[in-house]
Amino acid sequence: MLFNSFQFIIFFSIVTSVYFLLPYQKRWILLLLSSCYFYMSFVPVYILILGFTIGVDYFTGIAIENAKNGQRKWFLLLSLVANIGVLSVFKYHNFINQNFTGILNCFHVSNPIPYLSILLPIGLSFHTFQAMSYTIEVYRGNQKAEKHFGIFALYVLFYPQLVAGPIERPQNLLHQFREKFQFDLDRVGEGLKMMLWGFVKKIVIADRLAIYVNTTYNHTGQHSGASLLLATIFFSFQIYCDFSAYSDIAIGTAKVMGFKLMVNFKRPYFAQTMAEFWKRWHISLSTWFKDYLYIPLGGNRLSATRWYMNLMVVFLLSGLWHGANWTYIIWGALNGAYLVIEILTKKIHFPFLSSQLPQKLVRVFKILLVFVLSSFAWIFFRANTVSDAFVVIKKIASFKGPLFYENPSMLIYSFASIFLLLLVEMKQEFYIGSFSFMHHKSWIVRNLTYAVLIITILLMGVFDGGQFIYFQF
């Protein structure tokens, strides 16, 4: 079930209404059943994979808590192997096998390992990482093992963030399933506002930009450098709006019911360094890698070389997390390299930049530089193959040929949607606390704002847009 579907609006309305009618002790049952239904509306049989992960992590969590010191790490290992094993089979088997076949072919040897013809379960990487964070936190002693199987299952299955995050930590989410959330008009209103803005970002902006991006990126050979450059810029906004929209709708949905999920995006394209960009982009994944990989590897407390290596390892794995394709690995490597270069060049002083130019201009320059660097990396993320990505780069560099557009409205709607996004985000970034339509004291202004956003969806939204990009991960 997609968030941007009628089915979801009906589902959400029914579940939320029944949720508030039920006594709070029974609410977990409703949420668990509705989450199962939500997940099963994609491919029903894949609930069994989740069932396996939940079963293993539930029992290993208790076993870790009860075990003596020496045995605890074995139970943790069992949980990690089970989780990563599921991920490997469903997501990485064919990729590894394909590369293995390539290597064997060099020696004229055939590969006896068969390929699996299976669909990747939706959001597998998300709920696997969330499940893993539970056993790791129990092992570290930061979280008590959950004895209630239903509550634990709900922690993994909670429908708002089940298929595309935010990837929650047990300390933040588990206890909330026992809390008695009342119907609070302000909180419900805030949640609905987040959802509405999420719908605008997805339906009006991301899916609109996707039309141009898909047309050009799926036929890179037929399009000019100018068209591919525009498509790359559009994709930077598309991926941001697509993914952050999912987070907004997820956080908003949970908020309506009383749950507080972690913030996942903080206007990343206003970052002035790549390090800052990663503190603003997909925060729940960045912090997951930081907490469970980067710091255990030694973080920045080791020699400079090891520090850079740690950064590269984290970003290479982050790339691989996104998809079993070399395009994602290169994307990860590029982002890792950006950070290393940023650290290396941090001490270089540019007197011209610091003294002669107005600081606002320097800030704009830095923001644009981060945007250019991240957009360059997005080329690999979006391209269907590595060779396609190089075609895009080569064509952009040559910048020959006419700009493709089916009709002027294709570009007009795209630019209008980006303008709307920038307007809202610039206000949020630079003018905090100033005039706000959504939070205006006059109810007329507030209601008119909501109505205008709904009308914008009806007028400019792409109703046949596809699923969220991050579902595939």
Added chain:
Amino acid sequence: MKTNQPSIQNKQSSQLKGFVLKTLLLIVIVFLLDFTIGTTLQYFYFKQESGFLYRTTYAIEKTKAPVLIFGSSRASRHYNPNIFSNQLHLSSYNVGHDGNFILYQYAVLSAVLKRYHPKLIVLDITRGDFAIRQNDYERLSALLPYYKGHSEVRPIVQLKSPYEKIKNLSFIYPYNSLLFSIAVGNAEFNKQKMKDIDGYVPIEKIYTGSMATADSLPNYPMDSIKISTYQSFIKDCLSNNIKLVIICSPYLFKATNTDNTINLAKAIALKNHIPFHDFSTDTSFVNKNQLFADSIHLNNGGATIFSNKVIDKILPF
């Protein structure tokens, strides 16, 4: 604790009441805006007198031509109705529509049959017409402005999604993403720019791209809804005594095999005793880049030759 319980309940019920009231108010505002903007868009949509959108309105609501040509962008670029009118001595109109295939064509046929019965219909079939493509259903949004006023169009539009009935409660939804096109369609300069000849859109361009060698066409599963719609198209023509001719118009490049759709369309046509002419391998067109604007569309010169060839096949009529 006991004294707090009723006050919490009171607070809850007043908050709930407030929420319901605010939601109702929002619904009223949205309805008023939706109605006002939607009605305005509807007025200007149907006020157009030229252009791409107008051609759909003309096909569905106005044409009375005894000869109609149905198909996709290939139909609107390949069949010159003037040549048909001159040689058949019957006025002709090309209802071909970019990016729309058999589902759209059947909806237009149903609307036409509600008003009158043409004498001759030429249906242009394209390679891959019957392939399973979600996109083809999404493109049925071209029919949304006619949903409310044309009951015969509704069943086809409802194939888009199970929620079309609900979506069409909105007055704006049928004109979704059309704001700019409607504005341009009503502009004076557009009447000069978007000239068509009775639905025929000539392209004055010669293909200069690379010449491909013969390639094999892919095998693909076919959409049963599209196949049954094609059968309904034939059935409706037969039951209304309309002479139907089904054609696959030329392609620039030759293929080593015949397309799945063309094979099946031909078999169904012949089973119903409908003439089927396949020009996709006609040597007068294959590899003749001077007759094409791109690999799948004839230019004006190519369309003139082709239209004459089609009439030769149809005559005597």
